[in-house]
Each structure stands twice: as C-alpha cells, then as structure tokens.
Amino acid sequence: MDTLASYDELPYDSLPLPETQPDFLAAVARLHGFDAPDPGRARILELGCASGGNLIPLAWRWPESRCVGVELSRVQAEAGAAFIRHLGLSNVRIIHGDLAALPDDLGEFDYIIAHGVFSWVPPAVQQALLEVCRRHLSPHGIAYLSFNVEAGWNPLQPLRTALTERTAADLPAPARFEQALRVLDALEAEWSDPVLLKEIAYLKSAAPSYLFHEYLAEFNAPMRFAEFAAQLDTHGLRYVGEAGPRRAVVELEDGWGLIPESMAGRWLDAEAALDEALATRFRRAVIARADAPCAQPPQAEALSRLAFYADVRSDEEIDLGAATEQRFVNPAGNTFPVSLPAMKAAAMALAAAYPGALDYAALLSAARQVLAEFDVSGEVDEAGFREALFRLVITHGVMSTVSAGTVDAELEGRPCAHALARWQAKSPGWIVSGARHVAMDLDPSGRVLLGLLDGSHTIEELVAIMQTTLAETGLAPETVGELTHQQLWLFARQGLLV
Numbered sequence: 044m045d046t047l048a049s050y051d052e053l054p055y056d057s058l059p060l061p062e063t064q065p066d067f068l069a070a071v072a073r074l075h076g077f078d079a080p081d082p083g084r085a086r087i088l089e090l091g092c093a094s095g096g097n098l099i100p101l102a103w104r105w106p107e108s109r110c111v112g113v114e115l116s117r118v119q120a121e122a123g124a125a126f127i128r129h130l131g132l133s134n135v136r137i138i139h140g141d142l143a144a145l146p147d148d149l150g151e152f153d154y155i156i157a158h159g160v161f162s163w164v165p166p167a168v169q170q171a172l173l174e175v176c177r178r179h180l181s182p183h184g185i186a187y188l189s190f191n192v193e194a195g196w197n198p199l200q201p202l203r204t205a206l207t208e209r210t211a212a213d214l215p216a217p218a219r220f221e222q223a224l225r226v227l228d229a230l231e232a233e234w235s236d237p238v239l240l241k242e243i244a245y246l247k248s249a250a251p252s253y254l255f256h257e258y259l260a261e262f263n264a265p266m267r268f269a270e271f272a273a274q275l276d277t278h279g280l281r282y283v284g285e286a287g288p289r290r291a292v293v294e295l296e297d298g299w300g301l302i303p304e305s306m307a308g309r310w311l312d313a314e315a316a317l318d319e320a321l322a323t324r325f326r327r328a329v330i331a332r333a334d335a336p337c338a339q340p341p342q343a344e345a346l347s348r349l350a351f352y353a354d355v356r357s358d359e360e361i362d363l364g365a366a367t368e369q370r371f372v373n374p375a376g377n378t379f380p381v382s383l384p385a386m387k388a389a390a391m392a393l394a395a396a397y398p399g400a401l402d403y404a405a406l407l408s409a410a411r412q413v414l415a416e417f418d419v420s421g422e423v424d425e426a427g428f429r430e431a432l433f434r435l436v437i438t439h440g441v442m443s444t445v446s447a448g449t450v451d452a453e454l455e456g457r458p459c460a461h462a463l464a465r466w467q468a469k470s471p472g473w474i475v476s477g478a479r480h481v482a483m484d485l486d487p488s489g490r491v492l493l494g495l496l497d498g499s500h501t502i503e504e505l506v507a508i509m510q511t512t513l514a515e516t517g518l519a520p521e522t523v524g525e526l527t528h529q530q531l532w533l534f535a536r537q538g539l540l541v
C-alpha cells in the first residue's frame with residue numbers, strides 16, 4: 044500500500060496537541076519517579092502525523108530538537124513537507140510511508156508520539172507500532188499512545204454500526220460523509236437513548252474528518268486497558284501513566300469507593316476498574332521501556348521538581364480570606380474548583396504569568412505575595428498547598444513542565460508575528476498554534492490580521508486596514524478598532540509576536 048485513500052480524500056484536521064509536548068511528557072515522567080531526556084534537545088518521532096499540524100509547531104518551538112514524522116497518506120505527508128519547505132525548517136521532516144515498514148537505521152528517539160493511530164489501524168500495524176516503540180525508544184525515552192477504550196465505546200457501537208451499514212463504503216469520503224449526516228438526522232428521529240442522542244448532536248457539529256475517521260473508518264477497535272497493558276508487556280514496554288486529565292486518580296485517592304479495596308497496590312488492575320466505573324472512552328497512555336524506573340501512582344512529592352503554568356480565570360470575586368470553593372475556568376470551558384486561599388492566590392499568580400511557568404518554590408512565594416497584597420495574614424500550610432496543587436495538576440487545571448520561564452507579552456510599535464504563526468494563519472485548513480502548543484480558534488478576520496503582522500504596519504495602520512477589510516460586515520469602525528486591539532493582545536499573550 045503506498046497511500047491511504049480515505050485520508051487523501053478527507054484529510055484529518057491536524058492540530059497542535061498540548062499533551063504531546065515533550066516538556067509536558069517529561070513532567071508526567073517526573074511525577075512517576077523518573078527523568079526523561081531534555082525536551083529542549085529531544086529527538087521526536089511522530090507516527091501517523093497527518094500533515095504535521097502537531098509536529099511542525101513542536102520543531103519550530105525547539106530548534107535544537109530533531110523531529111521526524113511518518114505518514115502513510117500521500118496527500119497529508121506532501122502537504123506537511125510543503126509547509127516545512129516554506130518555513131525553511133531544517134530540524135523536521137515528514138517521511139511518506141508505512142509505520143510498519145520503517146528502516147531499522149531510523150535511530151533512537153526520546154519521545155515517540157502516536158495520537159489517534161493505535162485503535163484505527165489493523166492488528167498487524169498495532170503490533171508494528173509497539174515494535175517501533177521497543178526498537179526506537181531511547182533508554183529513558185517516553186512514548187505517548189492514545190487509544191479508544193471499550194468501556195466508553197461499547198454504548199456507542201450501535202451508532203457506528205448504523206452509520207457504516209447505512210452509508211455506501213464505495214463512495215468517495217466527502218460524499219459518504221454527506222450521506223452520514225442524513226443518516227444522523229434519521230437516527231435522531233428513530234432513537235431515544237440519551238447517550239446516543241448526545242453523541243449524534245455532537246457529531247453534527249464536529250469536524251467532518253472526526254465523524255468520518257471515527258465512525259466510518261474501516262478500523263476503530265476500542266480496547267480494554269488490561270489488554271493494552273498486556274500487549275505492552277509482550278513488546279518489552281511498560282505503562283507509566285496518563286497524559287490526559289485524570290479525574291480518576293483524584294477519585295482513587297479520595298477513596299470515593301470506585302475501586303475495590305482488594306486492589307490496593309495493584310495499580311494496573313485499578314486502572315482497568317476505573318475505566319469500567321467511569322465509562323472511559325479514550326486514553327492517552329504514557330509508555331516507557333520495561334526497564335525504566337517508574338513509580339505508580341503519580342507522586343505529589345515530585346511537584347517540587349516541576350514548574351507550572353495555567354491559562355485560567357475566575358468570573359467570581361475571589362475571596363482569599365476564606366476556604367470557600369471558587370471556580371476557575373480555562374479557555375476550553377473546563378472548570379476547576381479551588382478552596383484553599385493559598386491555591387486561589389497561586390492560580391491568580393499563574394494566570395498573570397501565563398504563558399510563563401513558575402517553579403514550585405516561586406509559585407509558593409508568588410501565592411504568599413498575592414495573599415499579602417490582599418492583606419490576608421497567616422502561614423500557608425505547605426502540605427495543604429501541595430495537595431491542592433497536585434489535584435489541579437492531575438486534572439489539568441494547572442499544566443506542568445520541567446523548567447520555569449517568563450514570557451514578555453508586549454504590544455507596541457509595528458507588531459510582528461513569527462513566521463510560523465503568519466503562515467498558519469494564511470494557510471487554509473491549518474490551525475494557529477499558540478504558546479504552550481494550544482490550538483487557537485481564530486475567526487477569518489483574526490487570521491487576516493495575524494497574516495498582516497510582518498512588522499511593516501503600525502497598530503493604527505492595522506486598525507485602518509481591518510476597518511476597510513470588514514467594511515461590508517456593517518461593524519462600526521470603533522467596534523473594529525476595539526476588536527483589532529483585543530486580537531493583538533491575544534496574539535501577544537499567546538507568544539505569537541516577536
């Protein structure tokens with residue numbers, strides 16, 4: 044096979060995936076008791092990288108890394124290669140080929156990423172993928188493999204069955220997708236199961252490539268965690284932990300009764316039981332070589348060797364004087380309850396520093412400083428602080444990394460965005476990646492504005508250009524002026540300006 048027609052016809056929306064950042068994966072490894080290789084100079088391999096929407100921004104951000112992508116769909120691999128050529132990047136390349144037929148001399152990699160691949164390929168390719176990890180992972184290297192989980196997918200199988208049976212497999216992918224939308228309408232009228240109806244509503248607004256490659260794909264084989272862990276074992280690999288947000292570990296620690304007591308210490312069994320208890324649908328597994336030192340569950344003591352960042356805000360007035368629960372929310376709309384005053388103060392400090400990261404000691408002292416500024420006296424209970432921070436780190440209200448660093452967000456003179464951001468903005472179908480590898484949801488005018496930021500226009504000139512560009516929308520010139528300023532600040536905060 045020299046290409047994958049379904050992905051050529053309907054390419055995957057290739058996005059930056061924050062949980063695949065090597066510095067984040069290194070932080071996860073530290074929470075599990077071992078040091079992964081330096082993310083700044085890492086050798087990174089991404090399998091099934093589509094057009095490189097995840098890999099290329101990683102290579103851009105870490106110029107001393109060496110990145111290799113492998114992609115079987117010719118259209119996607121060539122789109123990625125053309126994008127790399129345009130940027131003149133020399134530390135990343137995309138190989139058009141089958142991950143099951145990689146040359147032995149490809150070398151060692153410190154981080155291997157395979158997002159959305161394992162469950163969507165035939166069993167022989169699944170085995171080959173694990174073999175690539177065994178053969179090419181460096182001694183303390185980390186692999187990230189996501190996969191669909193049976194417990195959460197079983198209730199959705201009737202939907203996949205109906206969609207595959209009621210659409211014509213021999214249609215070109217875009218036409219079959221249109222047919223699938225009509226089937227969804229029909230199923231909505233026929234079915235009453237709330238789980239299925241919720242999924243149908245979601246699919247109607249989801250990216251076409253998601254619906255197609257998840258529900259109409261030839262292969263989508265959800266797995267049980269125990270089966271996955273056993274397969275790792277046969278390939279000389281081990282499960283380390285999760286890169287995705289973990290409600291579960293917190294629940295486990297709280298002893299909310301999800302896990303039978305008889306499983307204490309039997310971590311892998313507990314993971315499997317959690318999938319059943321929580322109807323887990325998707326896992327982002329962090330994997331290492333079988334001989335890598337590894338602690339389970341993740342260790343709160345390891346927080347003192349990490350740094351943290353958080354893009355959170357609270358719409359409530361924050362009461363730093365009392366342990367009342369308050370909610371912080373991230374840009375994805377996920378909410379994180381925080382009660383401990385010192386942790387509320389820390390969240391405020393992190394929000395102000397974003398996208399910069401503070402190490403543990405600096406975060407604690409920033410929290411103390413915020414409390415002092417608001418005249419809140421008394422000692423910070425460090426054990427309580429660590430526990431509250433651990434909960435936020437595990438649930439991804441606060442993200443962890445392995446080194447601290449500040450970022451100056453300045454907006455003055457003639458704003459200039461870096462070349463990657465400008466080219467992403469100008470390239471249809473490409474997503475702009477913000478600081479910390481987030482996918483930025485820019486509307487068409489935001490993309491136009493970003494594409495203009497080559498350092499040749501003053502802010503006033505940019506406002507005038509946008510007023511002309513948007514004249515036909517009926518927006519008042521002052522409104523366009525305000526929106527332009529807001530967008531420019533967003534670009535600055537997201538580290539897009541140089």
Ligand SMILES: C[S@@+](CC[C@H](N)C(=O)[O-])C[C@H]1O[C@@H](n2cnc3c(N)ncnc32)[C@H](O)[C@@H]1O
Nearest residue numbers: 047050055057091093114115116141142158159
């Ligand atoms: C569901 S998509 C995920 C794409 C990307 N990793 C992401 O998450 O955005 C699966 C990708 O794996 C690629 N793929 C499937 N089988 C492959 C193989 N044997 N070798 C290399 N790539 C493969 C597909 O072409 C597709 O781009």
